[in-house]
Amino acid sequence: MTLLDVDRLSVTAADGRPLVTDLSFTVAGGERLGLIGESGSGKSLTTLAVLGLLPEGMTATGSVHLAGTQTVGAPEKRLTAVRGRDAAVVFQEPLTALDPLMRVGRQIAGPLARRTGLKGRALRAATHEALAQVRLPEPDRIARAFPHEISGGQRQRVALAAALACEPALLIADEPTTALDVSVQAEMLDLIDTLVRDRAMAVLFVSHDLAVVAKVTDRVLVMKDGRSVEAGPVGDLVAAPREEYTRNLVASARKLESALDLRSAP
CATH class of the missing domain: 3.40.50.300 (P-loop containing nucleotide triphosphate hydrolases)
Structure with missing residues (x-):
């Protein structure tokens, strides 16, 4: 198809x-x-x-x-x-897609909440799972970080997690x-x-x-x-x-x- x-x-x-x-x-x-x-x-x-x-x-x-x-x-x-x-997109430079003033977790949780209706603890768990699936260590710590506080490779994994979160x-x-x-x-x-x-x-x-x-x-x-x-x-x-x-x-x-x-x- x-x-x-x-x-x-x-x-x-x-x-x-x-x-x-x-x-x-x-x-x-x-x-x-x-x-x-x-x-x-x-x-x-x-x-x-x-x-x-x-x-x-x-x-x-x-x-x-x-x-x-x-x-x-x-x-x-x-x-x-x-x-x-x-469809979702991952760009060459994740800083163009990630809001520098918003914590990483919120940038994944926002689309997830709109697409799935998840809230509260369930939404946080789904956000951390999305980060874990792209092999990011300590998803809880990464979720609390701002984009500039993590490495370029980690930012690209975050961008991938955000793109894939809504499947x-x-x-x-x-x-x-x-x-x-x-x-x-x-x-x-x-x-x-x-x-x-x-x-x-x-x-x-x-x-x-x-x-x-x-x-x-x-x-x-x-x-x-x-x-x-x-x-x-x-x-x-x-x-x-x-x-x-x-x-x-x-x-x-x-x-x-x-x-x-x-x-x-x-």
Whole structure:
């Protein structure tokens, strides 16, 4: 069953410049799709358009159906209903998503309360459980902390906990490991991979790094200058890319041997 259906999506800047052009793809329930391309390729704008979060002045045309809801041109009330319930997002820098003046626990408890109706002790227990599921030590202490009082890796885990707390059908992960140290990146990728598999969630994973995408996705769509360049199963695309741009991505991918191990045939 198709969970996300993007059909001829285009995003235009305030001055009329095309930023994304006629982009089409689908994500089925439980499927993991990677969007990959260099900076400025339109990957992140695509994910923002899916959730109706484009910056002021940018406009989207075309069609985006998320769990049956058209999000392009939808009123904010309808978009608020699908965010968190049908799809949730983890951004590259968690400080852009976390309120620096609000304790971590409240930032998870708020969406949980709205979606589940939990209150009091039950809400606190669910909040601590959400933090524990992303392998944060001492969930009670973390819940009482402000974002600046914990490390970057812990903040990203908090952002993931907040995204997953309401059990959305689709997780959008926009460069979620780029700002982390290499060792922390590996831990975060393993955590995301484990959690989404355990919950049979769909994933739209955005990255410039093909080696990273190859570890956590089934299928890849390559973007350049706001357009689709090539798409296919990740193992096939890594083993035998058709387009020169994709071949360059493969050649420059970090830890390329990890991606090559995913080929379906020797």
